[in-house]
Amino acid sequence: MTELSLRGLTKRFGAYTAVEDVTLDIPNGQFVCLLGPSGCGKTTLLRLIAGLEEPSAGQILVEGADQTDVPTHRRGFGMVFQSLALFPHLTVAQNIAYPLAIRGVGRAAQARRVAELLDLVQLPDLGDRRVHQLSGGQRQRVAIARGLAIDPKVFLLDEPLSALDANLREHMQVELRQLQQRLGVTTVVVTHDQKEALTMADLLIVMDRGRVQQMGAPMDLYRDPANAFVAGFIGSTNLLPGRLVGGVLEVGGQAIRLADGDRVKCAEGAAVLSVRPEDVRFAEAGLPARVSFVRDLGESVQFRLDLDGREVTALFAPRDRPAVGLGDTVHLAFEPGRRVVLAP
Numbered sequence: 021m022t023e024l025s026l027r028g029l030t031k032r033f034g035a036y037t038a039v040e041d042v043t044l045d046i047p048n049g050q051f052v053c054l055l056g057p058s059g060c061g062k063t064t065l066l067r068l069i070a071g072l073e074e075p076s077a078g079q080i081l082v083e084g085a086d087q088t089d090v091p092t093h094r095r096g097f098g099m100v101f102q103s104l105a106l107f108p109h110l111t112v113a114q115n116i117a118y119p120l121a122i123r124g125v126g127r128a129a130q131a132r133r134v135a136e137l138l139d140l141v142q143l144p145d146l147g148d149r150r151v152h153q154l155s156g157g158q159r160q161r162v163a164i165a166r167g168l169a170i171d172p173k174v175f176l177l178d179e180p181l182s183a184l185d186a187n188l189r190e191h192m193q194v195e196l197r198q199l200q201q202r203l204g205v206t207t208v209v210v211t212h213d214q215k216e217a218l219t220m221a222d223l224l225i226v227m228d229r230g231r232v233q234q235m236g237a238p239m240d241l242y243r244d245p246a247n248a249f250v251a252g253f254i255g256s257t258n259l260l261p262g263r264l265v266g267g268v269l270e271v272g273g274q275a276i277r278l279a280d281g282d283r284v285k286c287a288e289g290a291a292v293l294s295v296r297p298e299d300v301r302f303a304e305a306g307l308p309a310r311v312s313f314v315r316d317l318g319e320s321v322q323f324r325l326d327l328d329g330r331e332v333t334a335l336f337a338p339r340d341r342p343a344v345g346l347g348d349t350v351h352l353a354f355e356p357g358r359r360v361v362l363a364p
């Protein structure tokens with residue numbers, strides 16, 4: 021198990037900065053998801069860690085030892101790419117054995133390790149198949165087994181499940197997580213799918229425009245986002261502009277006195293209130309809004325509300341469904357202790 025540290029890691033392509041000044045520590049055995057919108061620099065950051073890109077500045081450390089100038093194959097990391105990059109002319113067993121073969125591991129030891137890995141990824145009888153004779157999920161497992169063959173210090177995966185259909189993908193998310201927990205290998209996975217990240221990760225790293233916006237446990241990011249970008253990217257949220265004056269938040273002409281548990285992430289003055297849909301209430305008094313859409317999702321009921329031309333979403337459990345319908349006016353209140361005040 022390995023601690024991975026990045027220090028001021030930066031990558032420029034010409035005048036464009038794809039990864040900017042990333043400093044963070046990933047503790048031993050953690051499952052980390054790198055999450056962010058397309059083009060934010062996730063893949064570039066993973067490739068820097070792997071040694072497939074040379075940093076413009078900064079360092080990569082493993083257990084405190086500088087890896088920045090260590091070539092990829094000497095870092096002892098396992099990798100799975102989005103394309104899987106399996107060799108079509110080799111059998112499953114030969115694919116899995118490949119990283120061992122190029123490191124000069126003897127045939128008998130290769131065969132033992134391959135058998136172990138095939139068991140691990142639950143493909144015990146498929147060693148002699150060719151890659152094109154496998155299903156998408158089976159190929160995924162072969163790529164994972166190959167990535168784990170050298171018993172890597174760090175396991176790096178770039179969108180490993182993106183080619184799978186929704187059901188299989190969910191299944192593989194759980195399987196990958198269970199496998200990682202069993203092995204305890206420090207793992208970094210790139211994904212742009214926040215639900216996938218929430219399913220698998222101990223820690224999320226949310227990136228935007230080459231910079232880390234926030235790193236933390238999924239529920240900490242959900243409850244305590246550092247900024248409006250993270251609030252909107254992890255789960256869904258309502259963002260309402262307001263002003264923070266003397267510890268009181270003014271939104272839509274009403275004063276909201278902040279309570280214990282509410283988070284304030286900005287200075288006095290212009291501010292944005294972030295409230296999750298499940299924390300919006302219909303109250304006796306509050307901000308008047310009109311019901312513009314109601315959707316029964318079975319497990320929950322979603323109301324969309326028009327608040328002075330701004331859309332607010334509220335989510336209720338079916339048993340708490342308020343007795344209001346389309347066009348009705350309601351008064352919105354926001355659950356004390358669950359409100360986050362952010363910089364605009």
Ligand code: ATP
Nearest residue numbers: 033036038056057058059060061062063064065212
């Ligand atoms: P996606 O989710 O779409 O894969 P990403 O977050 O993984 O996106 P990166 O692939 O890391 O994003 O790319 C970050 C930015 O750097 C993009 O704007 C991309 O065009 C740019 N970039 C990546 N590789 C190169 C390269 N070799 N030369 C020039 N620009 C590059």
